[in-house]
Amino acid sequence: MKISIFNGNPDCNNQDFDNCLSSLAVILEKEKHELSLLQLREMEYHHCIGCLDCWVKTPGICVFKDDHVKVLRSFLSSDLVIFASPLIVGFSSALLKKAQDRLLPVILPYIDVSTGECRHYLRYGKAPVFGIIYQPEEDTDSEDLSIFTELWTRFSRNAHSKVAFVRPIQHSVQELSREIARM
């Protein structure tokens, strides 16, 4: 399986988080998955400005020629994309959200109503399955996790995908790799 991990940890001093992802990457590579681990904080990344040029002017191409292209290519070539970020104020980091917003070129402006609820059609006809890895904050409670999971589930619906798992970094990476193998 082709797997991409988007590391949305903004803090290079948060080693617990990065270590979890590196050890997961090592295990998944041992299992013969083709892996790319992208460090978003080291990338040049502009915020989406909502110009919609990637839909109506230069279809599929963003006005900003920054590192988002690497993320989009990785997204498009993967069977599984793991969105990873510490929880910050109850949600994924702004760094990861920025990358999420910039996925716009992979969808079309046109609306798919086949499920009885609007969503956009996909430009490339397919989307990877999503996995979510997070690190709880000191005050994270079950309400936060429910909100966080629900928002990612909603996004997966609009992206024609599904959330296969939502796991904290405390979850055993061996166990997670077994779960991924069963997918």
Place this chain on the structure above:
Amino acid sequence: MKLLVCNGSPRGRTSNTDILLKPFLEGFEEDSQNTHETVYLNSEDGRKQAITSFVQAELILIGFPLYTDAMPGIVKEFIEALVPVKKELKQFRIMFLIHSGFSEGSHTKYIVRYLDKLSRRLGGTYLGTIRTGGTEGIKVQPAFMTQKLLTQLKIMGRLLAQTGKIDETLINKIVQRERFWKIELFFSEIMSEYMFWNPWLKKNGAFEKRFDKPLI
């Protein structure tokens, strides 16, 4: 009363968020004692200014369009920047105005729980979230299509001035419906394709390239 308005649209001063906020603020300022300050979160400087104003504010509105079913990245960046100043915040009351391109209320429904929790996390009093859909075309739509919504928003602003609250009944009226009939969706899909997206693509000379897959 002074209202701090944080416009969280990446389009800033040319945003649909601004169009929705305008009648709301008119309603609010019918009482001449009321004023507002608008800060735009779509630049580094704007977010910095917004933090300074947020610290002094007692009544706050954050408005934004739905991006990937949640707040735009710039709004998340702003929220994260509030944490270090949390202890300096005054006793404040906060409300939100959110909107989605799609018409159904089902899209904006989920982030509301986050905004409620966020308000409590920051120690503020949560007044509510006004949400509406079908806003992408609002600039080009004829007045008869948008008038009802803009009038409702004006009343909402007026009621805020009078009662200090966001009217729950009116919130539900503005949302209209969480889901639409399939035939309505089908109609709006065709409308948006032929009346909105295709003319825009043609104007840009990009119609033939509309299904391009440049990344593979």
